[in-house]
Amino acid sequence: MTNKPRSVLYVGVTADLAARVHQHRHNEGSAFCRRYNLTQLVHAERHATIEEAIVREKALKALKAWKRAWKIELIEGANPAWADLADHLGEAS
Numbered sequence: 001m002t003n004k005p006r007s008v009l010y011v012g013v014t015a016d017l018a019a020r021v022h023q024h025r026h027n028e029g030s031a032f033c034r035r036y037n038l039t040q041l042v043h044a045e046r047h048a049t050i051e052e053a054i055v056r057e058k059a060l061k062a063l064k065a066w067k068r069a070w071k072i073e074l075i076e077g078a079n080p081a082w083a084d085l086a087d088h089l090g091e092a093s
Contacts, residue, residue: 001038006082008036009071013057017044018089025086041086043075 001010001024010033014020023029025039032038047053060071079085 001033002040002042002082003037004040008038009068010036010038011057011060013050013053015050017041018086021086021089040084042079042082042084044085
């Protein structure tokens, strides 16, 4: 998730992405997202199990070697326009 000026990036895990985006957009998500008005979904990854998703989340959050520039490269590799992917959550993938 990010905000309109793309100044802050947030990494999280959920079993229901559409519901989680809805929470963030209605100030019911994490306090961090509320604080920085993070309402735009710019990157998402599917994992076979919640355990795999948590491992990936921890890797993205914990490794300080994965600087902001790397996260931006990850986003732009799949979403160069930083389009809000929440608009497409109902579509088959």
